[in-house]
Amino acid sequence: xxxxxxxxxxxxxxxxxxxxxxxxxxxxxxxxxxxxxxxxxxxxxxxxxxxxxxxxxxxxxxxxxxxxxxxxxxxxxxxxxxxxxxxxxxxxxxxxxxxxxxxxxxxxxxxxxxxxxxxxxxxxxxxxxxxxxxxxxxxxxxxxxxxxxxxxxxxxxxxxxxxxxxxxxxxxxxxxxxxxxxxxxxxxxxxxxxxxxxxxxxxxxxxxxxxxxxxxxxxxxxxxxxxxxxxxxxxxxxxxxxxxxxxxxxxxxxxxxxxxxxxxxxxxxxxxxxxxxxxxxxxxxxxxxxxxxxxxxxxxxxxxxxxxxxxxxxxxxxxxxxxxxxxxxxxxxxxxxxxxxxxxxxxxxxxxxxxxxxxxxxxxxxxxxxxxxxxxxxxxxxxxxxxxxxxxxxxxxxxxxxxxxxxxxxxxxxxxxxxxxx
Amino acid sequence: xxxxxxxxxxxxxxxxxxxxxxxxxxxxxxxxxxxxxxxxxxxxxxxxxxxxxxxxxxxxxxxxxxxxxxxxxxxxxxxxxxxxxxxxxxxxxxxxxxxxxxxxxxxxxxxxxxxxxxxxxxxxxxxxxxxxxxxxxxxxxxxxxxxxxxxxxxxxxxxxxxxxxxxxxxxxxxxxxxxxxxxxxxxxxxxxxxxxxxxxxxxxxxxxxxxxxxxxxxxxxxxxxxxxxxxxxxxxxxxxxxxxxxxxxxxxxxxxxxxxxxxxxxxxxxxxxxxxxxxxxxxxxxxxxxxxxxxxxxxxxxxxxxxxxxxxxxxxxxxxxxxxxxxxxxxxxxxxxxxxxxxxxxxxxxxxxxxxxxxxxxxxxxxxxxxxxxxxxxxxxxxxxxxxxxxxxxxxxxxxxxxxxxxxxxxxxxxxxxxxxxxxxxxxxxxxxxxxxxxxxxxxxxx
Ligand code: SF4
Ligand code: SF4
Ligand code: SF4
Numbered sequence: 028x029x030x031x032x033x034x035x036x037x038x039x040x041x042x043x044x045x046x047x048x049x050x051x052x053x054x055x056x057x058x059x060x061x062x063x064x065x066x067x068x069x070x071x072x073x074x075x076x077x078x079x080x081x082x083x084x085x086x087x088x089x090x091x092x093x094x095x096x097x098x099x100x101x102x103x104x105x106x107x108x109x110x111x112x113x114x115x116x117x118x119x120x121x122x123x124x125x126x127x128x129x130x131x132x133x134x135x136x137x138x139x140x141x142x143x144x145x146x147x148x149x150x151x152x153x154x155x156x157x158x159x160x161x162x163x164x165x166x167x168x169x170x171x172x173x174x175x176x177x178x179x180x181x182x183x184x185x186x187x188x189x190x191x192x193x194x195x196x197x198x199x200x201x202x203x204x205x206x207x208x209x210x211x212x213x214x215x216x217x218x219x220x221x222x223x224x225x226x227x228x229x230x231x232x233x234x235x236x237x238x239x240x241x242x243x244x245x246x247x248x249x250x251x252x253x254x255x256x257x258x259x260x261x262x263x264x265x266x267x268x269x270x271x272x273x274x275x276x277x278x279x280x281x282x283x284x285x286x287x288x289x290x291x292x293x294x295x296x297x298x299x300x301x302x303x304x305x306x307x308x309x310x311x312x313x314x315x316x317x318x319x320x321x322x323x324x325x326x327x328x329x330x331x332x333x334x335x336x337x338x339x340x341x342x343x344x345x346x347x348x349x350x351x352x353x354x355x356x357x358x359x360x361x362x363x364x365x366x367x368x369x370x371x372x373x374x375x376x377x378x379x380x381x382x383x384x385x386x387x388x389x390x391x392x393x394x395x396x397x398x399x400x401x402x403x404x405x406x407x408x409x410x411x412x413x414x415x416x417x418x419x420x421x422x423x424x425x426x427x428x429x430x431x432x433x434x435x436x437x438x439x440x441x442x443x444x445x446x447x448x449x
Numbered sequence: 450x451x452x453x454x455x456x457x458x459x460x461x462x463x464x465x466x467x468x469x470x471x472x473x474x475x476x477x478x479x480x481x482x483x484x485x486x487x488x489x490x491x492x493x494x495x496x497x498x499x500x501x502x503x504x505x506x507x508x509x510x511x512x513x514x515x516x517x518x519x520x521x522x523x524x525x526x527x528x529x530x531x532x533x534x535x536x537x538x539x540x541x542x543x544x545x546x547x548x549x550x551x552x553x554x555x556x557x558x559x560x561x562x563x564x565x566x567x568x569x570x571x572x573x574x575x576x577x578x579x580x581x582x583x584x585x586x587x588x589x590x591x592x593x594x595x596x597x598x599x600x601x602x603x604x605x606x607x608x609x610x611x612x613x614x615x616x617x618x619x620x621x622x623x624x625x626x627x628x629x630x631x632x633x634x635x636x637x638x639x640x641x642x643x644x645x646x647x648x649x650x651x652x653x654x655x656x657x658x659x660x661x662x663x664x665x666x667x668x669x670x671x672x673x674x675x676x677x678x679x680x681x682x683x684x685x686x687x688x689x690x691x692x693x694x695x696x697x698x699x700x701x702x703x704x705x706x707x708x709x710x711x712x713x714x715x716x717x718x719x720x721x722x723x724x725x726x727x728x729x730x731x732x733x734x735x736x737x738x739x740x741x742x743x744x745x746x747x748x749x750x751x752x753x754x755x756x757x758x759x760x761x762x763x764x765x766x767x768x769x770x771x772x773x774x775x776x777x778x779x780x781x782x783x784x785x786x787x788x789x790x791x792x793x794x795x796x797x798x799x800x801x802x803x804x805x806x807x808x809x810x811x812x813x814x815x816x817x818x819x820x821x822x823x824x825x826x827x828x829x830x831x832x833x834x835x836x837x838x839x840x841x842x843x844x845x846x847x848x849x850x851x852x853x854x855x856x857x858x859x860x861x862x863x864x865x866x867x868x869x870x871x872x873x874x875x876x877x878x879x880x881x882x883x884x885x886x887x888x889x890x891x892x893x894x895x896x
Contacts, residue, residue, distance in 0.1 A: 058641075134613070147613070173613070198464055279696075318738035324738070
């Protein structure tokens with residue numbers, strides 16, 4: 028999150044918009060989004076037949092558009108939307124549409140500081156990446172782009188792209204390889220049967236992905252160089268937070284899942300299933316979601332599964348800033364549960380959003396849903412009031428306060444509360 | 450064991466022919482034993498050892514019944530000629546044998562599981578034939594068009610090579626179509642926290658886009674909070690499950706279920722498709738290690754049943770004349786939705802005429818199990834292999850057949866055409882959209 032220090036951590040409560048009133052003003056009001064600092068709330072609005080605009084804290088952009096969708100704030104607070112005018116598509120940022128237009132545009136993403144904004148575009152049947160308003164130059168005509176990723180500093184943009192045209196029902200052509208990875212406009216030398224699970228190292232220097240070598244043969248390819256080891260199946264690779272030469276990945280061998288680091292299996296234990304490998308912030312610990320047996324899910328930290336298991340699933344684990352604690356959202360008997368270090372905190376909910384730890388790891392805060400209302404839960408217990416809409420709380424850099432943004436009776440509030448009081 | 454007498458018109462399927470030429474006996478032996486030792490368990494051996502070769506299962510199979518009781522089409526023959534031999538010879542067979550295995554498993558069995566109901570021991574022939582398909586898939590012995598569909602799943606995560614922009618563009622277009630009926634209708638994309646994620650199968654955006662317009666209207670009239678993903682993960686179908694490529698099957702299912710989790714919905718409602726339900730409800734979660742889908746999945750039949758029963762959708766004018774139905778095996782025989790299907794049919798039709806046999810005992814459409822996906826080379830055999838379905842429909846005297854499953858829909862259209870039944874084939878939502886009441890305040894304003 029960019030410039031989090033400079034956000035307003037002093038004002039206890041600001042009522043920034045009355046969204047109920049928007050519903051009277053406009054024909055239709057879509058679901059709202061807020062800026063990361065909580066200062067702005069925006070919804071796409073319909074003002075007439077084929078006429079859309081966006082309402083930000085009660086004010087609309089100057090110019091309406093024929094169609095609009097995918098309004099998202101960049102981490103530095105700029106509001107983007109995908110818009111169409113004269114039947115052509117482009118992106119608008121803070122009300123200003125880019126001059127260049129495209130046949131289609133989708134999947135906007137941002138660098139961590141918000142300075143780089145990317146989206147996929149198609150023009151004359153050719154696919155490309157739009158990076159800060161310019162489509163990258165690629166020597167190969169891209170037939171499709173399946174997904175893309177951006178490094179935290181925004182300098183590396185990588186895409187999984189179809190680099191070779193393929194005729195109808197051309198099985199041999201497919202198995203020769205029609206997919207590759209394109210990094211800042213430059214495709215890797217080789218094409219592959221399939222590419223999945225794109226990842227970029229935090230320093231932006233390495234790009235890794237799963238590749239499919241044959242019908243039932245998978246491996247990992249880094250900067251275009253495949254690992255020698257191949258597996259029955261793999262899931263997406265993850266880079267060490269500091270060391271771009273260390274990659275962990277779930278791999279399947281002889282019907283069991285293992286964790287592999289740089290091609291070698293690290294824990295001797297295999298699992299029925301293994302997903303969502305996560306490093307601690309310092310990179311010294313690894314947590315993964317595992318099913319030691321069919322239908323029994325838990326988290327394994329450094330290879331050691333918790334003793335508690337859950338019947339339905341667990342999601343991606345998350346570490347406390349000091350790396351000592353692990354929280355995860357699990358599902359059992361139809362309820363979502365917050366679990367920290369193997370202990371369920373509080374009761375079950377209809378939904379739980381990704382938890383955040385306080386800096387000392389003592390508190391885990393998250394947005395929860397119960398009976399159609401949203402609330403903030405601390406260590407699994409609901410604190411404070413219910414909201415009609417709520418965003419995940421953000422903790423101040425000094426770790427003393429939390430920003431809570433939510434809508435009550437149509438009014439959008441941004442609140443800052445002391446962590447010790449909630 | 451006596452060899453089976455097999456009479457078939459020759460079919461040219463390039464993929465099978467080329468694979469036969471390429472395969473070595475070492476490769477075959479290795480893969481057969483790998484699959485049998487590492488991927489199957491007691492279940493397979495129990496089935497093989499329990500069978501008393503009584504042949505009662507033959508009476509269940511539409512292939513056998515439609516081909517003048519040709520024994521080579523009997524369920525037990527299909528396993529006798531494939532997995533039994535592979536087990537007995539410990540995989541020491543040649544490419545021609547594996548090719549015949551694929552022909553039997555991929556083109557002459559729909560995995561519909563009707564035979565299992567007639568077997569005194571409940572032997573699941575379909576499971577054994579899926580093991581055969583798995584072996585074939587690992588050897589690359591998959592009919593051309595089915596393999597191409599699986600490649601589409603692998604490359605695009607949908608069945609029809611639909612590119613990401615084509616998907617979103619189609620949804621936005623169908624939203625406008627829906628607004629023609631109900632101006633305030635919306636097809637909300639990527640709405641996190643909606644109650645429902647609606648997912649469909651690849652052919653909907655490709656060939657049957659009006660179904661997306663239909664659902665836009667239905668959701669609005671029913672007042673539901675729903676969304677559709679603007680990313681891959683929208684396609685709930687899965688031909689990789691049927692070719693035997695379980696890794697791609699799992700990748701597709703994982704993405705579908707994780708997309709629902711990412712969107713934080715309470716349930717996935719899926720369109721009218723049988724095999725997609727099987728993949729999303731059972732096969733996919735099972736491979737992933739999930740006891741059941743992390744976000745519950747609701748088939749269109751249950752969904753419409755709830756909407757009609759609760760009065761969220763009211764019926765204004767029932768469809769006229771005799772209308773009959775197909776019971777998709779994967780949601781009726783194997784999913785128990787037959788009674789709900791009859792409830793909704795009676796709710797929207799003035800004169801619903803049931804088929805005999807019906808419900809769990811209904812015959813398969815002969816398109817499912819990936820059999821329609823093996824494509825044009827095999828079409829003639831497929832339609833000839835379901836004469837009894839044509840006769841069954843003819844007996845109803847209906848003018849329209851409702852098929853709450855895409856494969857049933859296409860397969861039955863072929864049967865209607867081939868046997869000159871002169872009937873229409875429709876999805877349930879096509880009938881519902883005509884029959885339902887659109888409340889006054891939602892109707893387009895007269896100019
Ligand atoms: S088509 Fe159905 S009845 Fe015939 S063998 Fe296959 S599963 Fe059994
Ligand atoms: S009915 Fe059962 S026991 Fe008899 S031949 Fe068929 S599978 Fe074997
Ligand atoms: S296509 Fe339809 S009837 Fe046919 S096997 Fe599937 S579910 Fe069964």
